[in-house]
Amino acid sequence: MTKHHIYWWNLENLFDIENSPRRSEFLNNHLGKELEGWNTTILNQKITNLTAVISKFNNGKGPDLFGVCEVENEYVIELLIDAMSTALDKNYGYVISEGEDKRGIDTALIYDKTKYGPEQQTFSLRIIKRNTTRDLFQVHINTANGNKLVCVLNHWPSRSGGELESEPFRIMVAENLSYWIERIYEEQGDNANIILMGDFNDNPYNKSITEYLMAINNKALVKSNRVRLKYFYNVMHRFLDAQIGTFVFGNEYNMLDQFMISKSILSELPFNLSTAEIIAYPELTSGSYQKPVKFGRPNSSTFNDKGFSDHLPIKIVLNEKDVAV
Template sequence: MIKHHIYWWNLENLFDVENSPRRSEFLNNHLGAELNGWNATVLNQKIANLTTVISKFNDSAGPDILGVCEVENEFVIELLIDAMNLALNKDYGFVISEGEDKRGIDTALIYDKAKYGPEQNTFSLRIIKRNTTRDLFQVHINTATGNKLICILNHWPSRSGGELTSEPFRIMVAENLSYWIERIYEEQGKDAAILLMGDFNDNPYNKSITEYLLAINNKALVKSNRVRLKYFYNVMHRFLDAQIGTFVFGNEYNMLDQFMISKSILSEKTSLPFKLSSAAIIDYPELTSGSYQKPVKFGRPNSSTFNQNGYSDHLPIKIVLIEKDLTA
């Protein structure tokens, strides 16, 4: 049996330096003064802070797979990976979806090259509303035993403008993702092992998740062979009454960061390779503050909330999958 320790973390605005030559003129103009003071010293401090936390993952062995969002480009991911490799004595690789988000923040997947590969197949789905949304990013992870885990990274439209006003945009993404998942099953078979991860900007009980993406808290319905619809099991439901959230707004806990698994991972069939073992919210003492355990954000130098000792405005989450070597 092989354990896969998989994490997700919204890194909160991991930007390249202000006026970076790697940034398009359009994006420089759009960001405006947002990155004033975001120099190499600040960026390196942000990378160092993130690395101290990531180095504690998996009992200080480091993550096997780490999905992230709010990263600008390959340059900042490479800085993070260099720091991780040095701290953990590992050799991490990455794949990134560089889309056309108007703030220039994307999703990426980091993986231990000693355990996966050598190549990971990737696909991106770009969804258009009035402006291009952040991509849905599909990565086929190939394990050492020859099994395939399909990871889909998500960073859905934000709640800016209000939860209800912005809800139709997240419903639109959920509908597109549901259609895309149908195509995955057609290509990969009905027992495809699919792991959805991301910052969905909705809670597990919001209708974009339950009614459109069909990710629910009913294991029996997910596993049922009598229903036509292909449900996902949302592993984050169990934390809704835990007095902690991956994102805290005011005094309200939110479970915006979630893992969801396909039927095959939840099934008890011995012929299927992946099984759910556990899930967790990572709430190390240094990551939270106050009575509501609010994530300690890093912020930006031009903001009153800038804290060079901070990390992110979201908490990381973890899922452990057990893989059976079906060739043994």
């Protein structure tokens, strides 16, 4: 039995430095004063803080697969991977979706190159509302046993402007993702092993998730052969009454970061879900609501160079039978 330790984390604004030559003129102008003071020293401190936490993942062995969002470009991902590889004595690779988000933040998947590969097949689906938002990013991971995991990374439109006012944008992305999933099943077959991961900016009970993406908390319905619809099992429902959230707004817990798995994984063909966890190390949270300790930006009153991110990481472990199917 092979174990796959899979993590997701919104890294909170892992930007390249202010006025970086690697950033387009449009983005440099658009970001304006948002990155004022975000220099090499601050960026390196952010990388150091993140790496200190990541190095504790999987009992100090590090992640096998690691989905992230709010990363600007290959340069900052490579900084993070170099730090991770040094701290954990591992050889990590990555794939990134360089989209056209108006803030220049993207999603990426980091993977242990000794465990997966050699090549990862990727696809991106661009989502357009009034402005381009983050791509849906699909990555095919090949295991040493000859099985395939299809990972789809998500960072849905934010709740900026109000939860209800912005909800139609997330519903739109959910509908696009549902269409995308149908195409995956057409290409890969009904037993495709699919993991949806990301910051969905909605909770597991919001209708964008339950009614449009069809990710639910009913294992029997997900596994049923009598329904035409392709439901997903939302792994994060179990934490809704746990007095903790991956994102805390005021005194409200939110489970915005989620893993969802396809019928084949729930049916143990050949992967099965072993455990799920919200990572809440003492240094990552503060206060009675266990609010994530954010890093922020130097031009903000909430800047904290000892912080990490305004989201908590999440984890699942999949067991894989050691025979390809």
